[in-house]
Amino acid sequence: AQSVTQPDIHITVSEGASLELRCNYSYGATPYLFWYVQSPGQGLQLLLKYFSGDTLVQGIKGFEAEFKRSQSSFNLRKPSVHWSDAAEYFCAVGPPPGGYNKLIFGAGTRLAVHP
Amino acid sequence: SQTIHQWPATLVQPVGSPLSLECTVEGTSNPNLYWYRQAAGRGLQLLFYSVGIGQISSEVPQNLSASRPQDRQFILSSKKLLLSDSGFYLCAWSRREVNTEAFFGQGTRLTVV
Numbered sequence: 219a220q221s222v223t224q225p226d227i228h229i230t231v232s233e234g235a236s237l238e239l240r241c242n243y244s245y246g247a248t249p250y251l252f253w254y255v256q257s258p259g260q261g262l263q264l265l266l267k268y269f270s271g272d273t274l275v276q277g278i279k280g281f282e283a284e285f286k287r288s289q290s291s292f293n294l295r296k297p298s299v300h301w302s303d304a305a306e307y308f309c310a311v312g313p314p315p316g317g318y319n320k321l322i323f324g325a326g327t328r329l330a331v332h333p
Numbered sequence: 334s335q336t337i338h339q340w341p342a343t344l345v346q347p348v349g350s351p352l353s354l355e356c357t358v359e360g361t362s363n364p365n366l367y368w369y370r371q372a373a374g375r376g377l378q379l380l381f382y383s384v385g386i387g388q389i390s391s392e393v394p395q396n397l398s399a400s401r402p403q404d405r406q407f408i409l410s411s412k413k414l415l416l417s418d419s420g421f422y423l424c425a426w427s428r429r430e431v432n433t434e435a436f437f438g439q440g441t442r443l444t445v446v
Contacts (some may be wrong), residue, residue: 222376252434261339261423261437262377308376320367320392321435325376 220245222311224324231299232332239294239327241309251292252310252321253283262308268292279303304331335360339424339438346445352397352411354441356424359405364426366407367435368399371421383407384429419445 254262266277312321381399425435
């Protein structure tokens, strides 16, 4: 079965420090991968997506992610975190073979940023 | 551009009361529509999806139902709410083509008391 694992439930970094959020997936075919961000009480905003091609993808707000097939990973990175990046981040994979656009989400990683 | 509207933003309902949450999409036609639920500290669980008017698929058995009376309207309902129905409900849409991203509404915080 398809699944997404985000090993870190909470992460705290200092403002200006680098950030890496981990995402591992289990998928039976070429995955389509996404990172979303959610501010408290809000909907989800798409940060970036990987469908094919270059395995390093750039997103909004200075984020990037790298697809590593050999490690079944799609980690999110940012070289210098800003206080406004404090939010919850979700990795998602989809769709299942033969299915509709049903995204499967990880449990999320809550990011706190210290001044 | 496409927009998605979801309301109400917050709702407090007593146990046993009915529920109706509405979602509409503007600026696109024939979208796929989705209802997700997010419980506190957990990821998103897909509840229902729809590929067309009157076509609803349920992902998990539950106390809720969904309907799509118009192409860009998606409604989440319950006849009698349970305490366990509390959570954050998110509507989303995606283009009909396979393998595209989903776009989310702002969510509804439902508290059943």
